[in-house]
Amino acid sequence: MGSSKASGEQKPHGNKESTPSNRDIGFADDVIRAQAQPTADSETATKDQTARGNPTVTEFSREKLQAEQAFTAFRNPVGTKEKILEFNKAIDRAFAPLESQGVLEKIQHDIDEGSQTEIDVHPLGNITEMIRVQVAEVLLSEAKIRFKARLTDELGPGPLTDRVFMWIDPRLTGSLEVDSEATAKAKNEAVEETPEQFIRYAAGDLLSPAGVEITSEQLALLKLEHEESLRQQPAGESFGRAASLFGLFVAMFTLAGFYLHLHHRDVMVDLGHIATLLVLVVATMAACVFASGDSWHAEILPLLVFAMTVAIAYDEDLALLLVAEVALVLVVGLGQGLADYITLTAAAAATIFWMGRIRSRSKLIYVGLWAGAVAMTTQIGANLLEEHPLDFYLLFEAARTGVWTLLAGFLMTGLLPFVEKTFGVLTDLSLLEIGDVAHPLLQELVRRAPGTYNHSINVASIGEAAADAIGARGLLVRVGAYFHDVGKMLKPAYYVENQNRQENRHETLVPAMSSLIIIAHVKEGAELARQYNLPQPIVDLLLEHHGTTLVEYFYRRAAEKSQTDPNGGGVDEQTFRYPGPRPSTRESAVLMLSDAVESASRSLTEPTPARISSLVHDLAMKRLLDGQFEDCGITLEELRIIEQSLVKSLTAVYHGRVKYPDQRTA
Numbered sequence: 330m331g332s333s334k335a336s337g338e339q340k341p342h343g344n345k346e347s348t349p350s351n352r353d354i355g356f357a358d359d360v361i362r363a364q365a366q367p368t369a370d371s372e373t374a375t376k377d378q379t380a381r382g383n384p385t386v387t388e389f390s391r392e393k394l395q396a397e398q399a400f401t402a403f404r405n406p407v408g409t410k411e412k413i414l415e416f417n418k419a420i421d422r423a424f425a426p427l428e429s430q431g432v433l434e435k436i437q438h439d440i441d442e443g444s445q446t447e448i449d450v451h452p453l454g455n456i457t458e459m460i461r462v463q464v465a466e467v468l469l470s471e472a473k474i475r476f477k478a479r480l481t482d483e484l485g486p487g488p489l490t491d492r493v494f495m496w497i498d499p500r501l502t503g504s505l506e507v508d509s510e511a512t513a514k515a516k517n518e519a520v521e522e523t524p525e526q527f528i529r530y531a532a533g534d535l536l537s538p539a540g541v542e543i544t545s546e547q548l549a550l551l552k553l554e555h556e557e558s559l560r561q562q563p564a565g566e567s568f569g570r571a572a573s574l575f576g577l578f579v580a581m582f583t584l585a586g587f588y589l590h591l592h593h594r595d596v597m598v599d600l601g602h603i604a605t606l607l608v609l610v611v612a613t614m615a616a617c618v619f620a621s622g623d624s625w626h627a628e629i630l631p632l633l634v635f636a637m638t639v640a641i642a643y644d645e646d647l648a649l650l651l652v653a654e655v656a657l658v659l660v661v662g663l664g665q666g667l668a669d670y671i672t673l674t675a676a677a678a679a680t681i682f683w684m685g686r687i688r689s690r691s692k693l694i695y696v697g698l699w700a701g702a703v704a705m706t707t708q709i710g711a712n713l714l715e716e717h718p719l720d721f722y723l724l725f726e727a728a729r730t731g732v733w734t735l736l737a738g739f740l741m742t743g744l745l746p747f748v749e750k751t752f753g754v755l756t757d758l759s760l761l762e763i764g765d766v767a768h769p770l771l772q773e774l775v776r777r778a779p780g781t782y783n784h785s786i787n788v789a790s791i792g793e794a795a796a797d798a799i800g801a802r803g804l805l806v807r808v809g810a811y812f813h814d815v816g817k818m819l820k821p822a823y824y825v826e827n828q829n830r831q832e833n834r835h836e837t838l839v840p841a842m843s844s845l846i847i848i849a850h851v852k853e854g855a856e857l858a859r860q861y862n863l864p865q866p867i868v869d870l871l872l873e874h875h876g877t878t879l880v881e882y883f884y885r886r887a888a889e890k891s892q893t894d895p896n897g898g899g900v901d902e903q904t905f906r907y908p909g910p911r912p913s914t915r916e917s918a919v920l921m922l923s924d925a926v927e928s929a930s931r932s933l934t935e936p937t938p939a940r941i942s943s944l945v946h947d948l949a950m951k952r953l954l955d956g957q958f959e960d961c962g963i964t965l966e967e968l969r970i971i972e973q974s975l976v977k978s979l980t981a982v983y984h985g986r987v988k989y990p991d992q993r994t995a
Contacts, residue, residue, distance in 0.1 A: 419483035420493070423476060427501075430460070433467045434503030438512070448505075449515070456511055469503055476501070530554075542722065548623065555664075574661060581654040588650055593643060605751070609635065610655060617659050628659060629673055629704065629730055633737035634744070636677040637684060637693070641745075642752035645681050652677040668711035676704035676734050686804070687756040690742055697738020701731035755866050757804050763863065764808035770815055770861045777818040780826035784927065785811055791978035792923035798974040799967040801915040809870035809920055812863065816854025816871075820846060840887035844880045844905045851875055851907060873917040874924055875907040876957040912961040919971060921957065922949055926975050936983035942976045 431450050450467075451459045465471055477494050484490045530536065536554060537547040559567070589597050596602040616631035632655065639648035656673040660666070679700040687693065705727040712723055749759060766772075775782045789810035797803035821827040823834055823846050835843040854871045884905040891900050912918040925948045933940055949972050952958065958968070 416484075420480075423479040423483050426479070427472060427476060427504075430462045430467050431505040432469055432472050432501065432503050433464065433505045434469045436464065437507045449511075450505065451508075451511075456508075467505065469501070473498060473501060545623070577661075578658060581657065585647075585650055585654060588647065593647065596643070606639075609638065610651065613655060614658065617655075618663070621659075621663055626726065626729060627733050628663070629676055630733045630737050630740070632656060632659070632673055633677055633680050633697075633700070633734060634741055636680050637696075637737070637741045638744075638748050638752075640681050640684055641687070641748055641756060642754050645684070648681050649678060652681070666715070668708065668715050668717075671711045672704055672708040672730065675707040676700050676730070679703040680734075680737070687745070687758050688761060689758060692758075693738045693742045693745070694735075695738070697735040697741075700738070701734035704734045705731040749864075753865050755805065755864050757802075759864070760804045760808045763867065764804075764811055768811075768861075770857065770863075771811060774815050774818050778814075778821035778824070778827050780828075781814050781817045781821065781824060784826050785814055787982070788813065788920070788923045788927045791927060791975055791982075792920050794978050795923060795971045795974040796916055796919045798970050799915065799919075799963075801919060805866065805870075806916045806919050806923070809867055809874075809916065810923065812854070812858060812867055813871055813874045813920060813924065814850065814854065815857050816850035816852070819850075819853050823847070824850075835883075840883040840890065841904060844883040844887075847880050847883065848907055869913065870917055870920055873910055873912045874920045876911040876921060876952070877906050877909040878921075878952065878955065878957060880905045880907070911957050911959065914961055915963050915967070918958055918961045918963050921952065922971060922975065925952070926979065930979050930983065933983075936979070938976070938980045941979045941983065942972075945972050945975050945979070 433448075436445060444464075446464055447461055448464055448467075449459050449461050451457070466475070476497075477490075480494055481490050484493065536550050537543050543551070586597070589603075596606065613631050613635040617628040620627040620630055632652065635655065636648050636652045639651055653674055656670055656677065660670040660673070680696055683696045683699055684693070708727045708730050709719070709723060713719060717723055745756065745758070749755060755763075771782070774785070789807040792810050793803035793807040795803075796806040817824050817827070822832070823843075828834075838846075851872060851874075855868050858868045858871055879902065884900065884902065887900045887905065912921055922945075926945050929944055929948060930936055930941060933944065949968060953968065
């Protein structure tokens with residue numbers, strides 16, 4: 330039983346286990362009754378027509394005569410019990426091949442599961458009695474033709490044979506089903522019995538002719554030849570090659586580590602961050618290897634997703650550096666050429682450079698589209714430089730690379746929320762959604778502390794312009810400014826922007842208590858932000874926008890009161906300082922200065938440009954000397970630019986107005 334054969338189980342045919350005489354007599358009686366019915370019908374029809382005086386009665390008489398003749402011709406061969414037994418034996422002989430081989434309605438297995446021309450057949454439940462038959466002989470349509478031929482040989486041509494076949498034909502159905510277990514066993518036995526076949530190639534034999542497209546069989550052969558040549562290399566040569574590659578990879582990733590140490594020290598000192606980045610690199614390499622199969626050639630897809638992820642989570646420079654290194658490792662590891670490396674890095678660089686600020690969901694799709702065009706043209710150009718002909722295969726590969734690049738943009742659009750959550754970053758798209766004025770927390774601030782809300786809007790306006798001036802994220806400053814004082818709405822009457830001129834609740838409190846109330850708005854605001862599920866970068870801005878500065882007004886009041894009170898002790902300055910932390914980013918530093926100058930500028934009686942400039946500079950220098958900017962990496966040049974932007978914005982807010990004759994001084 331060969332592996333190419335399918336096994337079938339044969340069902341019993343009718344009352345197969347009954348005795349031949351009983352079964353055959355019953356069969357003959359059934360056929361006789363079936364043939365007698367037309368005669369009875371003819372007699373009834375003739376009587377009806379005669380009773381009605383129909384002129385066509387002679388036609389019915391003729392039909393009746395023909396039916397009686399046919400019935401007589403059929404009944405004579407089976408008129409006695411002996412004739413019936415002989416008739417049944419003839420039927421048995423005609424049926425014998427069908428019962429031994431079975432009948433197959435249609436082939437029930439695929440071509441890769443077994444032969445389509447031969448099958449092995451055994452009785453139901455008895456696999457030892459196996460015979461091999463031709464499929465063409467047991468198919469139902471062919472089996473009926475052969476059965477009628479045998480029936481004609483046994484009974485002879487004539488109406489008897491025709492009538493018997495007409496009665497049997499609709500009742501003849503398939504009796505074979507696939508025996509999956511026996512088929513699988515036969516395949517396994519055939520595989521074990523088949524000896525291995527070897528084709529020997531001598532040195533100098535041509536494995537694949539030049540200038541002709543390589544088939545899958547030739548490619549597999551070339552890979553085997555390459556692996557065998559590597560295996561036969563001397564140990565010293567193999568070790569030297571492996572050591573060189575290892576040294577190259579170590580040098581590249583050492584360079585990446587040095588860059589992280591200089592520009593992303595927070596990542597290097599945070600075990601969680603560095604572990605996440607390493608896992609991302611390893612996962613990208615594994616995905617690229619998996620996607621680089623001959624049927625896909627899609628290694629560019631996970632590489633571009635990696636590039637966009639690093640650019641969003643860290644910055645474009647680090648993304649470009651890591652992509653260049655990962656692409657080099659892949660090209661060397663997969664045995665690809667220079668053209669492939671150029672294509673991968675060019676597509677990744679285009680993706681990184683065109684990303685910029687993501688302010689819409691379609692941005693990444695457009696990035697994938699343009700980067701795909703770059704990848705296609707680069708692949709064609711790089712292959713032409715390597716003297717590859719400009720044929721259909723090259724154009725097809727370039728088009729496929731472009732499609733994978735475009736698909737990377739679609740994929741990254743769906744992965745964007747996951748990337749933001751995993752790395753704790755915010756894209757401009759998310760910031761725009763959070764900064765909607767319809768946000769429930771902002772609406773609550775408008776209702777409970779309208780003066781604070783107005784102050785927040787002004788801080789957002791001047792802070793965004795200042796952040797943009799130094800290349801920081803102005804949108805992050807704007808959205809952070811919207812929420813930076815939400816803690817004040819829990820006790821709005823204790824803040825000057827929400828008080829009327831007749832009421833000041835701090836007049837009845839000691840300075841220390843007033844200071845505690847003022848300082849508490851930072852912590853309470855952060856708790857509200859977390860309660861409303863604001864992202865961590867926004868929460869950090871809320872916590873850092875006052876740093877560890879001094880609540881100067883109440884500190885001075887406490888100091889004055891202490892000097893006039895002979896029994897009073899000294900004033901502890903730390904009691905009147907915000908708990909911090911100090912600003913850790915440039916955006917946080919910009920928000921701190923914007924908040925301070927917007928509040929202080931309201932106290933200017935005549936806010937001229939000179940006075941505004943002096944106020945802004947004094948507040949900036951005070952915080953600089955107080956050490957508030959030591960953790961955010963802001964430079965003196967950037968601080969000067971921020972001052973200029975704030976002065977310009979405040980001057981526009983408090984611009985002079987022409988006094989009309991009927992106006993009085995306000």
